[in-house]
Structure formats: C-alpha cells, structure tokens
Amino acid sequence: MVTIKDLAAVLNVSPSTIGRALAGDKRISDEMKLKVQQAADEAGYVANRAARMMRGVSSNLVGLIVPDIRNSFYSTIAHALSRCLISANYQLTLCETDDDRMLELQHIRELTSVNVAGIILVPSAKPHPEAARLLKLTPHIQLLRKQASLGEQWFGIDDSKAIFEATRHVLELGHRHIAYVGGTGDLPTGMARIQGFRDAIAAIGVEVDRVEELGPPSSTEFGREAVRRLLERPRRPTALVIGTVQNTLGAIDELNRLGVQVPSQLSVVGFGDELGYRWWGPGLTTVRLPVSELATACGLWFLHQLQNKSQNSAPYGSISPPDLIVRNSSGPPPA
Incomplete structure (x- = not known):
C-alpha cells in the first residue's frame, strides 16, 4: 500500500507537507497541491481515513x-x-x-x-x-x-399553505362535502397540513361537511383503505384532498381499481407532482413542492x-x- 512517506520520498518533501497538501491546507501552495495530487493518483494512493479519524480529523x-x-x-x-x-x-x-x-x-x-x-x-x-x-x-x-x-x-x-390552497380550490369549485386523507398530527408536517385543511374551511364562512382520515404518512396502503372507507359512507364526499405523496399514490390507485369517475363522481387533489400524475386519468390536480x-x-x-x-x-x-x-x-x- 502506498503511504504518505512514499509520496514524500518521490517529491523530496516532508511527509507533513504531503499530508497538508492532500488535506487542502491553505499553507500549501496550489502548485504543490497539484504536484502531490498527481503523484498520489499515479501511485494509486488511498487516504487512510481510520488514521485521520484517530487524529480527530473530520471526514468528508x-x-x-x-x-x-x-x-x-x-x-x-x-x-x-x-x-x-x-x-x-x-x-x-x-x-x-x-x-x-x-x-x-x-x-x-x-x-x-x-x-x-x-x-x-x-x-x-x-x-x-x-x-x-x-x-x-x-x-x-x-x-x-x-x-x-x-x-x-x-x-x-409551507405545509399549512400547501393544503390550505388545495382545500380552497375545491371549496371555490362549490364542494361542501370534503374529505382529507393524510398523516396524523404526531409529526409537525402532519399537524400543519391538517391545520391548513381546517383553516381553509373556516375561512370560507359557510357550513361544510368534512371528514378526516388520518394515518401513517408513508403508507400507500393507508391511502387505499381510506378511499374505501370514504366511498362506503352513507353520504360520500364529493371532493378529496390528500396530504402526503405515499397516501396519494395509494388513493389514486384504489380509485382507478374501483372505477370511480374523476372528477364527475369525485374531485381529487393530490400531494407532490410525480411524473405520472399529469397522465393519470384526466390529469391529477396536485400540490407541487419545490423539493x-x-x-x-x-x-x-x-x-x-x-x-x-x-x-x-x-x-x-x-x-x-x-x-x-x-x-x-x-x-x-x-x-
């Protein structure tokens, strides 16, 4: 294994100069850093990270x-x-x-x-x-x-704003029976999105029949189960707002499997903008996040x-x- 001492012998400099050059030390000139790097590459030198960590040097x-x-x-x-x-x-x-x-x-x-x-x-x-x-x-x-x-x-x-805008959109379309499927309030993101849903309904100033299906945010299966429960209700919602990417994937997959006509039977607003969303059914209205x-x-x-x-x-x-x-x-x- 090629060592720092080997590189020092090749370039006729001290091992400490080699070490500093390889670490990008400002005390070493750019010209010397280049020479050391070229010699290291030609010799196949690999830094001993374990030794660096023993000296208290952070890794990259x-x-x-x-x-x-x-x-x-x-x-x-x-x-x-x-x-x-x-x-x-x-x-x-x-x-x-x-x-x-x-x-x-x-x-x-x-x-x-x-x-x-x-x-x-x-x-x-x-x-x-x-x-x-x-x-x-x-x-x-x-x-x-x-x-x-x-x-x-x-x-x-701005998680609250994300769901506020999604909910306000369906309210402005005239929906008054609205469901929200998303994560629980255990996580700050989940709580902010729930609050955005509630705030949008409160802001419109008219009576709205709302349903909240809250569960694991990273579960596609929860999205499927929530859709089934919503469709089994005596009074089905006419609009569905979804608050996580995985819940959205599960929900739209289940709607497709059940043959629900979107938007004539149920309007849907998803979360995240996956590549396939623009081609799903009639094209999914969704919240795009600048991830x-x-x-x-x-x-x-x-x-x-x-x-x-x-x-x-x-x-x-x-x-x-x-x-x-x-x-x-x-x-x-x-x-």
Whole structure:
C-alpha cells in the first residue's frame, strides 16, 4: 500500500507537507497541491481515513437521514444533495429510519463515531434525547420536519399553505362535502397540513361537511383503505384532498381499481407532482413542492457552514412555498 512517506520520498518533501497538501491546507501552495495530487493518483494512493479519524480529523462524509427512500421526496432530496456536496468534495452517505427513533439514534451514533463532517436529517416524530445530545456535538441541519429538541436550523416547506390552497380550490369549485386523507398530527408536517385543511374551511364562512382520515404518512396502503372507507359512507364526499405523496399514490390507485369517475363522481387533489400524475386519468390536480430546489438551497447553506466552521447555535430557518397545479381531476360537484 502506498503511504504518505512514499509520496514524500518521490517529491523530496516532508511527509507533513504531503499530508497538508492532500488535506487542502491553505499553507500549501496550489502548485504543490497539484504536484502531490498527481503523484498520489499515479501511485494509486488511498487516504487512510481510520488514521485521520484517530487524529480527530473530520471526514468528508455528510450523513443524510430520511424516513423512507421509497418516497420520491427523499430520493429527490438525496440526488440534489449529492450533486451539491460532491461539487465541494463532500460525499453523501444515506441512512433510512422508517420513522423509528431507535433506528434514528443508531444511525446518528454510527455517523458521529466516524467523525462525519455533518448530518442532514428528516427527524422522526419523537427523537431520542441521546440523539439530541449527539447532534449538539456535530454540525447538522433539519430538513422538511423540525423538532425543537434538535436545534433551530431548518429548511422546510409551507405545509399549512400547501393544503390550505388545495382545500380552497375545491371549496371555490362549490364542494361542501370534503374529505382529507393524510398523516396524523404526531409529526409537525402532519399537524400543519391538517391545520391548513381546517383553516381553509373556516375561512370560507359557510357550513361544510368534512371528514378526516388520518394515518401513517408513508403508507400507500393507508391511502387505499381510506378511499374505501370514504366511498362506503352513507353520504360520500364529493371532493378529496390528500396530504402526503405515499397516501396519494395509494388513493389514486384504489380509485382507478374501483372505477370511480374523476372528477364527475369525485374531485381529487393530490400531494407532490410525480411524473405520472399529469397522465393519470384526466390529469391529477396536485400540490407541487419545490423539493429539489429546497434540497439544493439546504446543501449550499450547509456547505457554507462547514467551510466557514460556523456554529450551530444561531437559529436559521427557510420556508419554501408550494404551487397548486390545476389539471382535470378537480371540477364542480355532481349535480
């Protein structure tokens, strides 16, 4: 295995100069850094990260902790962050929690044990106190969800506005029997979306028959089950507003399976704008969320913090607005 001493002998400089050049130390000239890198590439040198960590040097790894990589939200986030970080020679490593706080804690322990440069996470509903303690020792930022115990640095979406606009849309079309299918209030995103639904109904100032089906936000099966229950009600809703990507996938799949005519029998507003939504049935009216833009902004801000050794104590928050994309799955209520 080629060592730093071997490279030092080739270039006739000290091993410390080689180490500093490979680490990007500002005390080393750009010319020397280039020579060292070329020699390292030609010799097949591979950095000993374990030795670096023993010296207390942080790695170039950034951990991303998400609930469910099957959710297009999180795969889009991972792709955008990876591209952003690699441009600054940081590498993204992915962890999945399934919204289990003990698994979340395990990932945080593993990441901090290898001196990651930082952690970007979509937190669970009730993070473990030990997770909060460990994160205080590591640069980190929350994404989409915000838990006060994990700090005040956060990039998110205006979840309340997203569902408020979706609900107001069907109310303005004349619907007065409206159902909402989405996550429970255990998560801050879930509570904000429920509140957006209720606020839109309160704002219209007329009597509205509303139904709320609340369950696991990452479950397509819950979306299917909720649709079946709604259609079995003595008085069916005439409009359906959905509050999560996975619930939307399950709900529209079940509507298609049951042969429900959209929008003549039921108007539907989804959540997220998957590629196939524009081709589903009559084209799905849905809430588009700027996930890629949000992740890129988060990544750039986080890079700035890492490169400038900024402290995590200063609160920082960024909220991105959603867009309502109106297609043909929403229309006036049945006569």
